[in-house]
Amino acid sequence: MNARLHIVGGGMAGSEAAWQAASMGVAVTIHEMRPRVGTFAHRTGDFAEMVCSNSFRSDDDAQNAVGLLHWEMRAAGGLVIGMADRHRLPAGGALAVDREPFAAAVTRELRGHPLIEVSEGEITALPDSGHWIIATGPLTSGALAEAIRAETGAEALAFFDAIAPIVHAETIDMSVAWMQSRYDKGETEEERRAYLNCPMSRETYEAFVDALLAADKTEFREGETAGYFDGCLPIEVMAERGRDTLRFGPMKPVGLTNAHRPEVKPHAVVQLRRDNALGTLYNIVGFQTKMKYGAQVDVFRMIPGLENARFARLGGIHRNTFLNAPTLLDDRLRLRSRPGIRFAGQITGVEGYVESAAMGLLAGRMAAAQILGRDLAPPPPETAMGALVHHITGGAEAKTFQPMNVNFGLFPPIEAKGGRKGRKDRYRAYTDRAKTVFTEWLAGQD
Incomplete structure (x- = not known):
């Protein structure tokens, strides 16, 4: 098996995708334009640099959808969540991160992995062959964004971030x-x-x-x-x-x-x-x-x-730019017109550091599985990751598609048993179900 996975972008999604694929035994090249080509928001050339906030939001995996997403990423051996835990700061019930040591730690782990190499420089066109993940985030360079528009025949949607x-x-x-x-x-x-x-x-x-x-x-x-x-x-x-x-x-x-x-x-x-x-x-x-x-x-x-x-x-x-994912991507996060190219992170229409890293985790695993000769379906929609993938690749209305954080409104409803459930009981039922289903999904990959 000589195929190599190429990942464009070393943010949350690209870093996680590279780690997951390499952990499955697949050779990876990360293409990162920083520090040679800077952006408005970034200050360093480190991977997974945090620019908008230092918070991964709530860490409550029993009552909060993003806390559940933290749990799933930990269960899947996520690099981003692991380094966030190692460099966490006091923040009440939230997971806040000491941003510079966090990014430096992610960078060391990736650069030190024997199956990961880093290519510094800007990718300005979509590749014609091979296995690729585009994880360039909301600050995708103008040249690559134009190449994506030319391929899809549709304007990428956009919003302003502060x-x-x-x-x-x-x-x-x-x-x-x-x-x-x-x-x-x-x-x-x-x-x-x-x-x-x-x-x-x-x-x-x-x-x-x-x-x-x-x-x-x-x-x-x-x-x-x-x-x-x-x-x-x-x-x-x-x-x-x-x-x-x-x-x-x-x-x-x-x-x-x-x-x-x-x-x-x-x-x-x-x-x-x-x-x-x-x-x-x-x-x-x-x-x-x-x-x-x-x-x-x-x-x-x-x-x-x-x-x-x-x-x-x-x-x-x-x-910020993002794709109209319900129209352009399949449930393996592949570009429908070019299935050798996957997208991950905020460019897919998820919002937030954790959600971006989670999409990188799935894209990396699914791309690696394909290189290894098997197909990996996304987690079921009863899980936090599965609910996000289902939403962005078909569950959302394409005409009104906007970036979305993970929330329990994306999950299949749970029928109340033995009378009406209160919100805390209902949320706990969501998370209990999700943990069971996600654990089964992970076990199915062994």
């Missing part, structure tokens, strides 16, 4: 801010104090919203008409939807008590989450933005406790 700012911890006024996870969630004292909280009175909140609405913002170029992904809306776009939208969203004050003034209930609260293991950097949770840099500094320093904040990174906005 990045939140990061603050130097030493510049946060801790006489105003306090450390507490919402509802004191977490098993340890460190986890229960995983977030920094900055309180706002009604007057401060109203002035903050006014400043957000009036601030100078990045304008789209002529012809750019894409919308936003609802899970990553710029904060000023949320403010435009109503003056109380923010305090019922990322700035909700519930589950928090001001340690400095416990008798005063904040009107709104800005939360910051640790961004590195040293605790020297914090990102402002939910504060993705399209404000211009100067405006960001002025507006964000209106937040109590951040009056003298210094920013390690300001927010920004960039254009």
Whole structure:
């Protein structure tokens, strides 16, 4: 068996795909354009670099669909989730990651694997033969995106994605801010104090919203008409939807008590989450933005406790592309017109680091199986991975297809037995069923 799997892109999906295929005994070449060709969002040439957030979201595998996806990836020997666990930070019930050591660890594992080689440079055209996975992510280069459009005969859909700012911890006024996870969630004292909280009175909140609405913002170029992904809306776009939208969203004050003034209930609260293991950097949770840099500094320093904040990174906005997967891909993530080419990651229309890595895991396994002379079907739709694949490759309406996070609404319903089930019981039934079915799917590959 001399066939080699070529993977374009070393992000979450490409890294996971390479690891899975190599673990099955298939030789892999990762083609990565960074650092020779940079992007708006990336800062290094490491694989699996995290740019939008440092969070893999909830790690609750009994009550949350993304937590279930974590469980499935662990069960499948996932590299990305394994390195995330190794480099996790306190974040209450979430899986937050020390992003730079995490990416460095993924890079070492891949570069050190005897069956994986790395080719640095940009791929600008679709290959004519061989086994390929395109895992270029939402920042697919213009030349490759144009080649994909030419092959599919259809315009890739697009949306705008935003990045939140990061603050130097030493510049946060801790006489105003306090450390507490919402509802004191977490098993340890460190986890229960995983977030920094900055309180706002009604007057401060109203002035903050006014400043957000009036601030100078990045304008789209002529012809750019894409919308936003609802899970990553710029904060000023949320403010435009109503003056109380923010305090019922990322700035909700519930589950928090001001340690400095416990008798005063904040009107709104800005939360910051640790961004590195040293605790020297914090990102402002939910504060993705399209404000211009100067405006960001002025507006964000209106937040109590951040009056003298210094920013390690300001927010920004960039254009993401993704395929109309229900039309273009089969359930093995293959391009219908060119079955030697698979797609994985956000370009397939999943949203989020975990979902992207999960699609890489499946694409890598399915491509390796084909090279080894057998067919591997995706997991059943009762599993988190299977539900995502089913949604993007046929379950979603092609005309209205938009990026999607994993959620229990994608799973086949469970019939309540012995009376109506509450939400917690129903979610537990989903996860119990999924774990059983996913375990059977893995066992079928031995």
